[in-house]
Amino acid sequence: MSTVDFKGQAGWLEQIHWGADGLVPVIAQDAASGRVLMCAWANRDALAETAATGTAVYWSRSRSRRWMKGEESGHLQHVREIRLDCDADVVLLDIEQEGGIACHTGRESCFFKVLRDGVWVDVDPVLKDPAEIYAHATKPERTGA
Amino acid sequence: MSTVDFKGQAGWLEQIHWGADGLVPVIAQDAASGRVLMCAWANRDALAETAATGTAVYWSRSRSRRWMKGEESGHLQHVREIRLDCDADVVLLDIEQEGGIACHTGRESCFFKVLRDGVWVDVDPVLKDPAEIYAHATKPERTGA
Known part of the structure; x- marks a missing residue:
């Protein structure tokens, strides 16, 4: 639970079509590179x-708790813009990615697998060893979890 | 139901972590502009x-049927690349958007609402009147539906 009360400014939140589980997908796009x-x-x-x-703060489905992206890795996401789609059930964040790494595998983007001839191929480089990223973490966060 | 049998090449499909409803979110990103x-x-x-x-072919949750994007508007999406994220539960399509319009409202992107001072503001122009786009359609498709 957050310790801050945001209930006062909830009008825009009511306009979002939350799923049956009370969640919506949130896409983070890099403001500089344009990469998802x-x-x-x-x-x-x-x-x-x-x-x-x-x-950027998310809800971790695997851990059933609030999850600030970068809380353990330091790879925080600074949000420049928040967008909502036409049927109000998907959110898009325009963000500046601290450290240039969003993925828990040490890659820039979580979308590093490309389908080639019926096989998923890892095409993006690991920029930093996850063991180093999470050296001081109690439990490595999993992006998208 | 599709009339084509794709079951023969399903190895890569098995590696996707489908939701309990048998679906995964699919993000379409414009290859030229980089916009989601x-x-x-x-x-x-x-x-x-x-x-x-x-x-690009999707599953329409609202109509419970296969939905080829552009089947009524003509705004087909030509897929250049298919990516999968680290935990294999979200797909990203790199696409060329026919007509330059992905949204059923006649806008380039479905993400045309921006949060400003606690209010969702429509910031992108309508490029083509939906009445014109769907003039010959039996029932206008809703993007993201």
Whole structure:
């Protein structure tokens, strides 16, 4: 649970068509490179906090808890713009990726697998060893989890 | 149902972590502008057909049927690359958008609402009147539906 009360400014949150599980997909796109870095999920509190603080916060489905991207890796996402799609059920964040690494594998983007001749091929380089990224973490975060 | 049998080349499909409903989110990004155009859903058959034909096919949740993007508007999506994220539960399509319009509202992208001071503001222009786009359609498609 967030310790900050965002309930007062919730009008725009009510206009989002949340899924049955109270979540919506949230796409993070790099403001500089234009690359789609990751797609995760947010509930109301996470998105409210993202809007209020300018730092991307998600809802981890695997851990069932609030998850500030970069909380353990230091790879925070600074949000420049928040967009919503035509049927109000997907959010798009225009972000500046601290460290230039969004993926827990140490790559720029989580979308590093390309389909080639019926096989998924890892095509992007690992920029930093995950063991180094999460050296001081209690438990490595998994992007998109 | 698709009339083509794609079951023979399904190895890469098995590596995708399909949701409980048999779907995954699919993000379409414009190859030229880099803009995220839409985010919809695909089941196995839809993604298999996308890979086999090079034209984006989705699963419409609202109509519970296969949906080839542009089937009524003519705004087909030609797929240059199919990517998968690190935890294999989101697909990213690099596409060429026929007509330069992905949204059923006549805009380039479905993500035309920007959050400004707690209000969703429509910031992108309508490039073509939807009434004109769907003049010959039996029922206008809704992107992302």
